[in-house]
Amino acid sequence: AQSVTQPDIHITVSEGASLELRCNYSYGATPYLFWYVQSPGQGLQLLLKYFSGDTLVQGIKGFEAEFKRSQSSFNLRKPSVHWSDAAEYFCAVGLNQAGTALIFGKGTTLSVSS
Amino acid sequence: NAGVMQNPRHLVRRRGQEARLRCSPMKGHSHVYWYRQLPEEGLKFMVYLQKENIIDESGMPKERFSAEFPKEGPSILRIQQVVRGDSAAYFCASSPTSGTSGEQYFGPGTRLTVT
Numbered sequence: 001a002q003s004v005t006q007p008d009i010h011i012t013v014s015e016g017a018s019l020e021l022r023c024n025y026s027y028g029a030t031p032y033l034f035w036y037v038q039s040p041g042q043g044l045q046l047l048l049k050y051f052s053g054d055t056l057v058q059g060i061k062g063f064e065a066e067f068k069r070s071q072s073s074f075n076l077r078k079p080s081v082h083w084s085d086a087a088e089y090f091c092a093v094g095l096n097q098a099g100t101a102l103i104f105g106k107g108t109t110l111s112v113s114s
Numbered sequence: 115n116a117g118v119m120q121n122p123r124h125l126v127r128r129r130g131q132e133a134r135l136r137c138s139p140m141k142g143h144s145h146v147y148w149y150r151q152l153p154e155e156g157l158k159f160m161v162y163l164q165k166e167n168i169i170d171e172s173g174m175p176k177e178r179f180s181a182e183f184p185k186e187g188p189s190i191l192r193i194q195q196v197v198r199g200d201s202a203a204y205f206c207a208s209s210p211t212s213g214t215s216g217e218q219y220f221g222p223g224t225r226l227t228v229t
Binding site: 004032034036041042043044045046049090092094099101102103104105106107 | 118120145147149154155156157158159162164169170173205207209217218219220221222223225
């Protein structure tokens, strides 16, 4: 079955510290992977995406993610977290084809402490 | 270039009433998707439409829910005889008409509260 697992429901990180959010997927075809961020009461903003090529992808706001096929993982990282990064983060998987439903994980809520 | 637009942003309905949620895709996009986000859950796919056609409604509840994307105007998600369990955030996304990109652009969502 196709699924996305985000093992961490809630993470708290000190401002300036590094961050890693985990994402594991199960998908029958070559996946197209995404990370989205959702601020409270807002829609989803695309942080970055991966389909092929370099397994380390750069996104907006200083985020990056690494695709590891052997581990079926697509973890999101940021070297230094800012207070404005506090939000909910969703990993999603789909196909590189218009018309395909995205499958989302349940999300990880990031809190940033000062 | 305006993004995906949804209205209303917040909607309160009493049990048994109808809810109509509207979505205007990004300019140049003719693929529209509806997702539902229940509290503390990720987004779940409901339906995928192109102009005047429902392509995939595998995630849509069998009763009370319907969707359309007419030739002119926004896509509409309609929920008849709402119940408390329909309270959720409903997100619309759109993707480009041409090409093979699976990338979807999301609107701000409509938060439906059923009292």
